[in-house]
Amino acid sequence: MLRTIGRRVATAIPSLIGVIIVTFLLTRVLPGDTASFFAGPAATPQAIAEVRKQLGLDRSLPEQFASYVVNLAKGDLGNSLTTGRPVVTEIAARLPASAELTLLGLLLSLIIAVPLGIVAAVRQGSWIDHTCRIVATAGVSLPVFFTGLIFVYVFYFLLGWSPAPLGRLDVFNSPPPTYTGFYLIDALIVRDFETFRAALSQIALPTITLAVFSLAPIARITRASMLAILAAEFIRTARASGLKSSTIIMTYAFRNAMLPVITTLGMVFSFLLGANVLVEKVFAWPGIGSYAVEALIASDFAPVQGFVLTMAILYVLINLCIDLLYSAIDPRVKVEG
Amino acid sequence: MTVSSATAPAILDVRDLTIEFATRRGTVRAIEHVDISLAKGETLGIVGESGSGKSVTSYAVMRILDRAGRIAEGSIMYSGVDVVAASEDELRDLRGREMAMIFQNPRAALNPIRQVGRQIEDVLLEHVQTTRGEAKQKAIEALQQVRIARPEERYHAYPFELSGGMCQRIVIALALACRPQLLIADEPTTGLDVTTQKAVMDLVVELTRERAMSTILITHDLGLAATYCDRIVVMEKGKVVETALSKDIFSNPGHPYTRKLMRATPRPGAGLRDLLPLEAATAPLPAPAPSTGEVLLRVEGLVKEYPRQDTSGLFSKFFGKQQEPQAPFRAVDNIGFEVRRGETVGLVGESGCGKSTTSMMVMRLLDPTSGRITFAGEDISAVPARNFATNPMRRRIQMVFQDPTESLNPRFTAARAIADPILRGKSMSRDALRARCEELAGLVGLPLEFLDRLPHQLSGGQKARVGIARALALSPDLVILDEPTAALDVSVQAVVLNLLQDLKIRLGMSYLFVSHDLHVVRLLCDRVIVMRAGKIVEAGTAEQVLEAPTAEYTRQLIEAIPHPPV
Structure with a gap:
């Protein structure tokens, strides 16, 4: 078993090398000059050249790549230029937030979609089948930021059931000590049920938003593959054996x-992990997606490279x-x- | 017409049964007013061609019809239980415990990802025939009863690890695990080799006799039914046309359809024309053109090896961990034969004997490991298979495939399919192409109005004709026929076989005929080659090989063909 793993x-190593090369090159051809961006609008050409030298951007591409790879081997993904903090620590702090949200969203959507798909296939043509189709179509046609905003409007603004959509915990609670980085699990480990409840009420709405979106592919695949198998x-x-x-x-x-459901699940998971930027934005979730987008806008290539590499490894x-x-x-x- | 079986009380009584299927084009009656009765301990054969409703009848008896199917009229009584009116729970209790079923295509009939022993256990536990603690022991006993060697090991096997015959034994074990009173066998040996067919049928008969079970055998093979059944019901287009004792049915068939079916069944002593219905007044077979004796195809020392499943990984390959190289598997092991101009040579053997591999190599779709294939004096084995499509020899060797449906592009009309090989070669004007297609259609007896239809709008026989016309499109010298009639009903097979023979004589072609059916081989072939495990065990003229075989294996093959009591 270990040998197989x-x-x-090992077969993933070539693709990871490819990812490293491509992200390196891609971030170098991004529009916008990083040096002039960071030197500020009023900087003189001299000052820009100074900054460029400081960032190592004046060296040739192969040289830059060599130093990048050497640093990578040491576990150093470089520093973010906007925050000044090492990319590794930022990603380590933000990845659990995204992962917790995505996993919980996926779990919720599985709990709903798989039974729905099974029942829809077993009772093909019944009202449950139609419900399944409507829910799936609706879920996939509504963009996540829209469902997210609707949920915030209804459950926070109108009903006041859920707390303000401002991150993983409200201001009255302090994060639990880090074991897994997942607040829900960490809070349970130290038996801090107050924090657990607070974290849960924060994560509930973004989770449901994600679940509604990922419901469709899972429910449809479950239904389709159940129908195919039931005809086998x-x-x-x-x-005939009377089971x-x-x-x-x-x-x-x-x-x-x-089997096909699991394949879809993997695809949905990797897709959600990177693409839930919008949900993270709506709920001010300190996740890895919003981090990467901000860095991209700022032409801050170290975090972008770090993000893409993390995604590739996760994939x-x-x-x-x-x-x-x-x-x-x-x-x-x-x-x- | 009906033979009453008044001696024993009926265990199953089907009266006036009509079944409807809801389809997109409205309701279709699959069977109409069917009466069948089965006495205790009796073996009944239901015989008919595809679409006759024989399987639907048996599914109705267990009430496992598809969602779309519905019992519209009639009654089914199974030892006092009204199957039509019974609740689903009552029926579920009957299924598997009182009546059981074995199926065609045994590998597909088993759950692919569950150990076969566990599947037997499921049935035993469902019908409270055992406790959880004893279930495994009981399942192993069930495997033992169907004569499976090393049942403790096989208990843990998955269907894909077992041969077709072995899977059918598992299905039988599954069906008989709870000692039911009625066994329905739905084409249980279709797709199995003759020797396996014999073993499976003998096993079924032995087990059912031992337990005084009643059996319904559903088959398209009249010979098989007559060999193993007491009585035979013949069905045509959803109706029962004749019920008779099997010893009478061959000597004195009552209904014209039965007579037609019997005539079409290849059997000893019947020629090709004898298979066709009497009223189809066909000209006698033209005398074959005297063979010039010129050798068209010569195969010498042909070998095809496949590497064994490689167990060493990528890493050990990279880092040079040398392993003992395993001897490769020899699918075809040093064979040689000749096909002369105007001759039909039969290549016979059971699955896995290498006959298809041989035909693929001759067809130049597969590269031999070693050996020579000489065609019309030219060494064609020197040309790699992937370049052969552009070789001028390509047009002279063509093929007719086993499954007429699968071998046609579903989006090509018949005319387009026939024209396909022509279009791959030289360009031709639209009109000339159409004229050629019509000529070919005329040659194979395909009515011209069918040329613009898609495969799903054609019957099996028509699709077979399209496949033959396509093979003839380039006027080849050698046509390889790979079980061309295996997927066809007997009456269609009779017509197609006659067509093939007429075409051969008219066009002066040679055939390499690959088949497992010795009766069919006898009808069509001048010479026969019997293969086993990649080697030729016997070769000679058709008469020699089939009437006076010298090899023990050939004798076994002939012995295994069902011998109806005539």
Whole structure:
């Protein structure tokens, strides 16, 4: 098992090298001159040249790349020019916020979408099937910032049920000590239920917003793959053997139908992790997406490079997990290096 | 017409059964007013061609019809239980415990990601035949009863790890696990080799006799039904046309459809023309042009090796960890034969014997590991398979594929499919192309109005004709026929086989005919080559090989063909 994992991770190395090269080059061709941006609007050409030298931008591209790679090997992703702090610490602080939100959103959407998809397939053409279709279409057609704003308007402004959408915790609570970086889990570890409740009420709305959006692909894939499996010949065998419909649906059909669902899940997860910038903006969530966008706007390339690299590594890890899950479920799949 | 089985009380009584399917074009009656009764301990065959409603009837008995299907009229009584009126829960209790079913395509009939032993356990536990503690032991016993060697090991196997015959044994074990009274076997041996078919059928008969079970055998193969059944019901287009004892049905078929079906079934002593219906007054077979004896195709020392599943990983390859190299698998092992001009040579053997691999190499779709293929005096094995499409020899060797549906592009009309090989070569004016397509359609007997239809608008026989016309489009010298009739009904097969023979004589082609069906081979082939495990075990004229085989394996193959009591 460990050997398979090792082999699988090893095959990701070439793509990671590719990601490093491409992000490096891409950030160098971004519009806008970083040096003149940071020297300020009133700077003299001399001052700009000074800044450029300071940033190392006056050296040739291969030289810059070499020093970038050397630093990378030391675990140094450079410093953000806007905040002045190391990119590694910023990402380490912000990634858990994004991950907690995305995972929770995905979990919620799974809890709703998978049963919905199963029922829609089993009772094809019933009102549940139609509901599933409407919910899925609506969820995917409403942009997340819109649903997010509606939720804030209704639940915070009108009803006052939820706290102000201002980040992971309100001002009255201090973050729990960091174990995992996930506030909900950390608060539970130290048995600080007050903080847990506060963190939960903060994360509830953005989670629901994300869940509504990711509901559609998961529900649709579940329904489609359940329908395909339910028409399979071994389901007929199971029926002819008199098995209970719950056994047929869960043990026989659903386990087989899960494979495409898992694939979709991986895609939705990696997609959400980077793309939930809008949700992070609406709820002032200190996540990695908004960090990258701000850096991009400021032509601050170190954070952008760090962000892309982090995403690439996450993507590799997620796909590894999916492949392992696949081989756990389907004996026909052998995880190949 | 009906033979009453008054001796024993009926375990199953189907009266006046009509089943409707809701389709996009309204309601369709799949079967109409079907009466079937089955006595305790009796074996009943339901015979018919595709679309006759034989499978639908049996699904209705267990009430496992698709969502779209509905019992519109009639009654089904199973030892006192009204199946039509029973609740789903009552029926679920019957299924698997009282009546069980085995299916065509056994691998697909098993859950692909569940160990076969666990699947048997599921059924046992469902019907409270065992406790959780004993379930495994019981499942292994069930495997033992279907004569599976090393059942403790096989318990943990997944369907994809087992052969087709082995999977069918598992399906039988699954069906018989709870010792049901009625077994319905729906084409249980279609797609299996003859020797496997015999083993499976013998096993079913033995087990059902042992337990005094009643059996319904659904098949398209009249010979198979007559060999293994007491009584036979013949169905056509959703209706029962004849019910008779199987010993009578061959000697004295009552209904014209039965007679047609019987005539079309290839059997010893019947020639090609004998398969066609009497009323289709066909000219006798033209005398074959005297063979010039010129060798068209010569295969010498042909070998195809495949590497074994590589177990060493990328890393060990990179870092040079040398492993003991495994001997590669030899799919075709040093074979040689000749096909003369105007001759049909049959390549016979069971699945995995290398006959398809051989035909693919001759077709130059696959590169041999070693050996020579000489066609019309030229060494064509020297040309790599991926370049052969542009070789001038390509047009002289063509192929007719096994599945007439799968081998046609679903978005091409019949005319476009036929013209395809012509379009790959030289350009031709639209009118000339159309004229050529019509000529070819005429040659294979495809009515011209079908030329503009898409494959899904054609019947199986028509699709087979399109496939043949396509192979003939470039006037080849050698046509490789890869089980061209395996997917067709017997009556259609009879027509297609006759067509192939007529075309060969008219156009002076040679055929390499790949088949597992010895009866069909006897009809069409001048010479026969029997293959096993990549080697040729016997070769000779068709008569020699089929009437007086010298190899033990050939004898086994012939022995395994069902012998109906005539």
